[in-house]
Amino acid sequence: xxxxxxxxxxxxxxxxxxxxxxxxxxxxxxxxxxxxxxxxxxxxxxxxxxxxxxxxxxxxxxxxxxxxxxxxxxxxxxxxxxxxxxxxxxxxxxxxxxxxxxxxxxxxxxxxx
Amino acid sequence: xxxxxxxxxxxxxxxxxxxxxxxxxxxxxxxxxxxxxxxxxxxxxxxxxxxxxxxxxxxxxxxxxxxxxxxxxxxxxxxxxxxxxxxxxxxxxxxxxxxxxxxxxxxxxxxxx
Numbered sequence: 489x490x491x492x493x494x495x496x497x498x499x500x501x502x503x504x505x506x507x508x509x510x511x512x513x514x515x516x517x518x519x520x521x522x523x524x525x526x527x528x529x530x531x532x533x534x535x536x537x538x539x540x541x542x543x544x545x546x547x548x549x550x551x552x553x554x555x556x557x558x559x560x561x562x563x564x565x566x567x568x569x570x571x572x573x574x575x576x577x578x579x580x581x582x583x584x585x586x587x588x589x590x591x592x593x594x595x596x597x598x599x600x601x
Numbered sequence: 602x603x604x605x606x607x608x609x610x611x612x613x614x615x616x617x618x619x620x621x622x623x624x625x626x627x628x629x630x631x632x633x634x635x636x637x638x639x640x641x642x643x644x645x646x647x648x649x650x651x652x653x654x655x656x657x658x659x660x661x662x663x664x665x666x667x668x669x670x671x672x673x674x675x676x677x678x679x680x681x682x683x684x685x686x687x688x689x690x691x692x693x694x695x696x697x698x699x700x701x702x703x704x705x706x707x708x709x710x711x712x713x714x
Contacts (some may be wrong), residue, residue, distance in 0.1 A: 492643075519700050521700060521701075530689075530704045530705070530706050530707070531644075531689070531691075531702075531704040533701045533702070536700055536701065538700070546701060547701070576641065578643060578644065580644075582700070586631075586693060586700055587632070587649070587651075588646075588649060589634050589636075589646035589648075589649045590634075590644075590646060590702065591646065592636075592643040592644040592645070592646075593643055594642060594643040595641065595642060595643050597641070
């Protein structure tokens with residue numbers, strides 16, 4: 489089944505403890521992106537990647553890192569999480585032409601205490 | 602704000618009725634997409650309409666696009682209880698090749714059996 493897989497689904501962590509949210513897609517998509525969803529603010533892009541070793545900042549990149557060493561994986565790294573990073577995170581992928589919409593993962597609900 | 606606007610914010614209808622949601626965006630687009638989100642879950646791509654298209658159908662879904670008014674509408678015909686979800690429009694402006702989607706705030710649809 490064609491899908492974007494995120495893990496973990498839920499995570500509660502403490503301020504300052506590094507964490508990684510994994511994202512993997514099995515559709516050979518070139519384009520991958522991370523969004524966060526917050527009440528009243530909607531979905532905002534954090535980082536995106538056009539292909540392997542090509543990443544760039546979205547609208548809200550502060551406090552996040554990404555890497556794209558393989559085409560299928562696009563992990564989101566929080567080096568020192570803070571409570572304002574408590575959010576619902578989504579990974580999405582699409583073919584390079586983005587002409588048929590994006591496939592989203594099921595989401596990761598992160599709570600930083 | 603970069604975000605598009607959707608109305609209504611919430612819509613409650615009876616099963617079998619039609620549901621119409623509207624979306625406005627701010628700058629020229631490559632395409633406009635509609636997504637469905639069930640309570641806290643991932644977004645599911647429903648339909649994409651390109652900037653040179655005016656209307657598109659997919660099953661019980663009908664999307665229109667008016668680029669002169671920078672607006673789009675999603676019509677769900679003969680609604681079912683299973684259509685209960687939040688619906689988001691997302692505009693792809695194609696600028697700078699970021700692939701960023703600009704999401705509306707969403708319409709929460711409740712279909713009563």
